[in-house]
Amino acid sequence: MTGAVPAVVSRAALALVGAPVRTACRLSARSRTAVYRVGLMDGRSVVIKLYAATARRNAATESAAIRSVAHHVPVPTVVGYGHVPGHEATALITSDLGPLTLGSAMRSGLVSDERTLKDLAGLLGRLHRAPVQPWAPRRPFYEQVASLGRRCPPSGLDRIGPALAAITDASPTALVWCHGDLHGDNVVLARPRAVRHLVDFTDAAAGPRESDVAQTLVMTNALSPLLARTVTDAYPLALDHRLLSAWAVFHTTRSWAYSSPGDDRALWERRLDDLSRRTPYLFRTHRPERTHR
Template identity: 80%
Template sequence: MGVPVRAAHRLSARSKTVVYRAFLADGRSVVIKLYAVTARRNAATEAAANRAVAQHVPVPAVLVHGHVPGHEVTALITADLGPLTLGSAVRSGRVGDERALRDLGGLLGRLHRAPVQPWAPRRPLHEQVTSIGRRCPPSALDRIAPALAAITDAPTAAPVWCHGDLHGDNVVLAGPRAVRHLVDFTDAVAGPRESDVAQTLVMTGAIASARARTVTDAYPLALDHHQLAAWAVFHTMRCWAHSEPGDDRARWVGRLDELSRRTPHLFRVPRPERTYR
């Protein structure tokens, strides 16, 4: 950007991305995301997704993106919208839980109205299943075989832009009117709308029918609720597969068990072995 950086601090770090807030010598602050060379995406693909949906849902302005000289990483630099997220506003009591869930449903609807370009990245179901299979025993995927079959057998529908990780901490409140902006398009792909809505239900813990309805009632497009339930099972299993042993793993085990009680038709019940005399 041609401006020296005076200070920076890290906002988040994943295995292949890291995000900083940087304070520039000209008084501005920006958000910088660095992608490792081994990341499935890079700064250019996130910038393209961000710009593709900008006419339909508020997002931070992309200032510049490209390779970082002397390093095997790419960088995406966006305008800094400030530190207040929808998630932190809920935790502080500034925004109620029900209002936040309605906000998420409405934002998903706006995002899903954005036209999907031919170049939009896809992530087929078999890729996602293979990724889970590397992290869990075959019996885990066998348990949700009816849910996988329901997703596979679904009628073909026009894909939408899926955020892939929409929850309160990926919504920034900016300006005097606290406009909700979507951030972090790392996982953005073209895919089924039910997958994206289900992902938000899972990540916000809105599996219970009342909280789930708050999101879906605020979502303005038609949903196949059988598909929605199947994708909720799938995303919960994915979160379980990527969880850390201990409290995190126990939480996802509990959510899988809750889903198996609510939607038993999407789970395979182990049959007891017969013994012959």
């Protein structure tokens, strides 16, 4: 979307990088964030991400996460961040790596589906090697379950009770930096050598590696044994595969709970049903009571 430059974008550029805006194109808009590709009067092209005041994270926390992992995995350069004067928003300004994502390259046939999954697995492995600082955001599992419970009927949580128990009862392991939303469209291929860069660290937090790998399996629809193995074989670190499956059930249920009624909801219902057939031990099956005569 192009047109008049929003005042908040102009203010962010002037305050945080000291340059007026020439052009602005909105790339995405969600309930609490909006992203723009911005051309500055000094010739630079940057990406400006705006966070609403009500966002759980803000520009400072995302900036800190990006800089924390930059020595381990390619990420955009942070140009500026902070409060936007005259507005309640905060803004994160990063270098513009270009418009080509791994997802769009896959959809156009430039990169194969298999190569895409292997690239994602490799990037996760590099990210998960980055040291986690004490200040890194954390989201305990009980908070995630509580959040899901506000969108999911009790019967839905009850159905995946064994998966929830498997995650809760898992032996504690060292936490890693989790991206939280890694799929092809959150990887930018930067020219001239199409180096894969991770972007969008909105949900980045410290957590178990199995959760992050499972989230990618769910978001790329790589839950079948063959596709899942493509990812796990390319992932360089050790995984607890039972725990990985439990997290896949949890993330799929969450996607189902947040889906829109209609075709989207039906799609996630089918995926949940497929998982229940592949991993029945992670689901609770209610059998009709027997009657005695």
